[in-house]
Amino acid sequence: MDTLLKLHQATKTIQNESDLDNTILDHLDLTIRKGDFVTVLGGNGAGKSTLFNSITGTSLLTSGTVTLSGQEVTNWQEEKRAKYISRVFQDPKMGTAPRMTVAENLLLALKRGKKRYILPRKLKEQRTRFEKICESIGNGLEKHLDTPTGHLSGGQRQSLSLLMATLTQPDLLLLDEHTAALDPKTSKKLMALTDQVIEENQLTCLMITHRMEDALVYGNRLIVMENGKIKLDLNKEEKAKLTLEDLFVLFEEEQVSPGI
């Protein structure tokens, strides 16, 4: 399959207070093929979030390159990459504009990566479409099209964020522990919805999760990060053989290993 994203020798160092270099990503190589649904596991400080930020352009690499669909985007700003990459954040507050209504938020998402002109926004023309999309997730969001998203529950906001991120088929979808802030039941529902949306739209996706079950059940590839590197990269077949116990053992090893 075609290569969608390639990180080559990706390194990110930041200087901490005592002027010591702290390496968060350490010469990391990663290739994502079109259609991959990769789950990403790793302890705190393993570099998962920094990996995501380097892909989206939220923070730029210290050295190394990022290539997207054959084009080098290493120094592209986040706004420019947003045309191809969309993201769902862990914090439900992060994914939507709280004072704007559900419909207004969806309209913003519809224009992802497109030029926004001084022309009427044409919200009415999209209403039926938005209603239908909201109905499809079955948590009553369609009744709240004119509600500011700040008034929605965390679960509703996260499912809206997911809708917004996938409304205009992104080349790459990044999910950053997007179910972590929800209660177990809502979290499960959102995860099932996520899987369905990815399947239906045949999206390429990277998903950070702290739930090992999810990492095993979902996706067709699994990577484990540690100390800014990829410690383990399992394909579909290898992943299928992996058990929850294997993962627990893996993480226990990590905890006792020195230097953390």
Add this chain to the structure above:
Amino acid sequence: MLISAIAQGLLWAVLGIGIFTTYRILNFPDLTAEGSFPLGAAVAVTAIVNGLHPLLAMVLAFLAGMGAGLITGLLYTKGKVPVILSGILVMTGLHSVILYVMQRPNLSLLNFPRVYDVFDFLPAYFDRVVVGVIVLIAVISLLLFFFYTSLGQAYIATGDNETMARSFGIKTDRMKIIGLIFSNGIIALAGALIAQNNGYADVNGGAGVIVIGLASLIIGEVVFKDVTLGERLLSVVIGSIAYQLLLLGVIRLGFDTTYIRIYSASILAICLMIPQLRKGLRLGTLIGKEA
């Protein structure tokens, strides 16, 4: 007196609207206002004294304010100078610009035409009311049109949730610059209107105007809750008139006008504390519903 206060309220409301477009929509305080307001006054008065039509003078004032906003915007977004400091820097620098424009600290409009002359057949102060209403209708309709365009929605989203806005490809730096440009243009326009109302422009005319602008905003918000964007802009106008009436009341009560700024500051301070006072005293809401 009452009509005078209403006229003042309408003219100062233009300032409130200008401040609203950054303070409430982009969610940051822009101190450039204290420089762009007297800049607008200085440019308009100088232009009129040099024989330009008052309307053209106001256009020039608007453009000058936009320039000031652009500089603040560039310092803030490209120079990464904190927004408060960017505003203070531009405000400080504008002091010299204003002196350069007027070539003196104070310039009078005595015996020169003013924009209000068009309506001089009306009774006293009504000319101000009419001009104020016309300018407000123009500014508010243009802003509302803008807010409901694709670009305007991106502008609102930038202030609402910058992280999210960027993740959807909105150029948030550009939005902030646009906001600062138009906000300061409107504020300078307010300066031009007030200068023509007072009959002079003064290099120190900007001191304390942020308090006046914020007071109209806050009074409007305390009185009217959960309103649409259009109603919110109108509430700024009503807040501005209410503020002028409050000041009039304070003066009528016999307080010395020399110390007017402390009354301004106190009125704003009280309005800002109203939500807290309501909670503390467990008072029901007199007007509007509890948020």
